[in-house]
Amino acid sequence: MLFKKERGLRELYQKDPEQAEAEILGLGNAISRRNFFKKGGSVLAMMLGAQIPFLGNLPKGFLPVALADTTEPFEIPGKNGLVVLNDRPLNAETPAHLLDDEVTPADRHFVRNNGLPPDLSNPADIAGWTLTVDGEVHKPLKLTLDQLRRFPKQTLQLTVECGGNGRAGFYPPAKGNQWTFGAVASPRYTGVRLKDVLEQAGLKSSAMYTGYYGKDLHLTGDPGRVPISRGTPIAKALAPHTLIVWEMNGKPLPTLHGYPLRLVTPGWPGSTSIKWLRRIWVRDRVHDGPKMTGYAYRIPKYPVEPGTHVPESDMAIIESMPVKSLITFPKSGLTHAKGQELIVRGHAWAGDLSVSRVDLSIDFGATWIQAKMKPLANPFAWQNWQTSVAFPSAGYYEVWARATDSVGTMQPMVMPGWNPKGYLNNAMHRIAVRVA
Ligand SMILES: Nc1nc2c(c(=O)[nH]1)N[C@H]1C(S)=C(S)[C@@H](COP(=O)(O)O)O[C@H]1N2
Numbered sequence: 001m002l003f004k005k006e007r008g009l010r011e012l013y014q015k016d017p018e019q020a021e022a023e024i025l026g027l028g029n030a031i032s033r034r035n036f037f038k039k040g041g042s043v044l045a046m047m048l049g050a051q052i053p054f055l056g057n058l059p060k061g062f063l064p065v066a067l068a069d070t071t072e073p074f075e076i077p078g079k080n081g082l083v084v085l086n087d088r089p090l091n092a093e094t095p096a097h098l099l100d101d102e103v104t105p106a107d108r109h110f111v112r113n114n115g116l117p118p119d120l121s122n123p124a125d126i127a128g129w130t131l132t133v134d135g136e137v138h139k140p141l142k143l144t145l146d147q148l149r150r151f152p153k154q155t156l157q158l159t160v161e162c163g164g165n166g167r168a169g170f171y172p173p174a175k176g177n178q179w180t181f182g183a184v185a186s187p188r189y190t191g192v193r194l195k196d197v198l199e200q201a202g203l204k205s206s207a208m209y210t211g212y213y214g215k216d217l218h219l220t221g222d223p224g225r226v227p228i229s230r231g232t233p234i235a236k237a238l239a240p241h242t243l244i245v246w247e248m249n250g251k252p253l254p255t256l257h258g259y260p261l262r263l264v265t266p267g268w269p270g271s272t273s274i275k276w277l278r279r280i281w282v283r284d285r286v287h288d289g290p291k292m293t294g295y296a297y298r299i300p301k302y303p304v305e306p307g308t309h310v311p312e313s314d315m316a317i318i319e320s321m322p323v324k325s326l327i328t329f330p331k332s333g334l335t336h337a338k339g340q341e342l343i344v345r346g347h348a349w350a351g352d353l354s355v356s357r358v359d360l361s362i363d364f365g366a367t368w369i370q371a372k373m374k375p376l377a378n379p380f381a382w383q384n385w386q387t388s389v390a391f392p393s394a395g396y397y398e399v400w401a402r403a404t405d406s407v408g409t410m411q412p413m414v415m416p417g418w419n420p421k422g423y424l425n426n427a428m429h430r431i432a433v434r435v436a
């Protein structure tokens with residue numbers, strides 16, 4: 001297989017332009033440049049929306065600038081305005097100003113795949129879908145989708161953020177998807193409590209951790225390899241807001257988000273919310289599936305100097321995510337009329353905790369204005385907030401947002417604890433405002 005590690009299109013273009021061109025065409029492996037232009041010229045023209053009269057002169061390895069400059073060189077079906085960070089596996093984030101909805105619509109929900117989504121084109125795959133619950137249980141279960149629907153139904157707004165959201169802000173840089181701010185979402189999910197299902201299976205006293213398995217394929221395409229299998233301590237699995245869901249915003253889960261079934265572990269790294277869920281393995285020890293061990297989704301047990309090599313034995317699994325906020329209106333870079341108040345709004349969330357306040361600054365942190373928080377939909381929904389700010393004169397301003405959680409911890413202004421894989425960057429979000 002050609003792709004062992006994750007690799008973005010731009011990176012690929014630098015290293016292996018012919019392969020990149022082949023990837024654009026979805027041909028999967030290297031083809032000759034001559035062939036590329038024979039088969040590819042028309043595809044490229046379609047993507048650009050225009051013929052390329054001098055196609056033959058386009059230097060090897062030059063991604064047409066019209067594609068390189070746009071944040072979305074590929075259309076992801078069902079998505080609107082997302083920035084593609086990697087196309088294999090697919091990873092795409094939502095620009096902050098497109099996350100303005102109080103409840104995230106499906107077309108604005110970020111996508112984070114570690115492998116290849118399962119092929120569900122055969123209706124029998126869905127009709128025959130089962131969820132297995134085994135391991136440290138008295139009565140192993142194999143539930144059909146209909147059987148799952150018989151548990152008490154729950155609908156909740158739940159916030160899920162990728163553990164690597166904000167990675168782009170770390171220095172020295174960490175490898176992996178360079179998420180900026182947009183790998184977070186808070187849609188309304190419908191499903192059942194994981195707790196109710198685990199109780200039907202009857203947890204043994206040895207039940208300590210969960211291990212979730214989805215139906216997606218490893219990047220190599222090898223059906224014997226699992227792209228990701230993570231879980232949580234049993235207490236989080238039994239928490240009332242941890243759900244097995246089949247609907248997002250009142251509609252069947254979109255394919256990219258785990259149709260027909262996914263787990264949602266709100267407030268914890270998104271990687272514990274396994275999509276295309278088919279098995280829950282109750283463990284008598286900390287789960288050791290792919291991406292549970294080593295450096296994956298782990299941070300040093302103590303603060304380290306940026307760039308330090310940390311031994312694996314000193315890495316601890318990330319649990320609750322830190323307090324964070326986002327300014328979703330207005331879009332950064334606007335010009336605002338002098339003398340008029342500017343409405344600023346956004347969201348804040350705090351892992352397992354709640355948000356106690358959100359403050360804004362227009363003077364680079366010297367003074368702060370407390371934002372008004374709207375009523376919280378339910379625990380683990382994000383907290384919508386809004387306020388209006390007045391600027392004393394014309395000029396360049398930044399609006400900074402800082403959330404504080406229920407135990408008094410605030411977002412840092414600068415990069416928080418550096419860690420080898422670049423997780424948990426909850427530095428404040430800021431937008432630029434020109435007042436004229
Ligand atoms: N089966 C499966 N579940 C998965 C993943 C995956 O690659 N495969 N990615 C995880 C990660 S790292 C994140 S952040 C979330 C992203 O969910 P989304 O793609 O619905 O936004 O899904 C998690 N669940």
Ligand SMILES: [Mo]
Nearest residue numbers: 162163270271
């Ligand atoms: Mo993630």
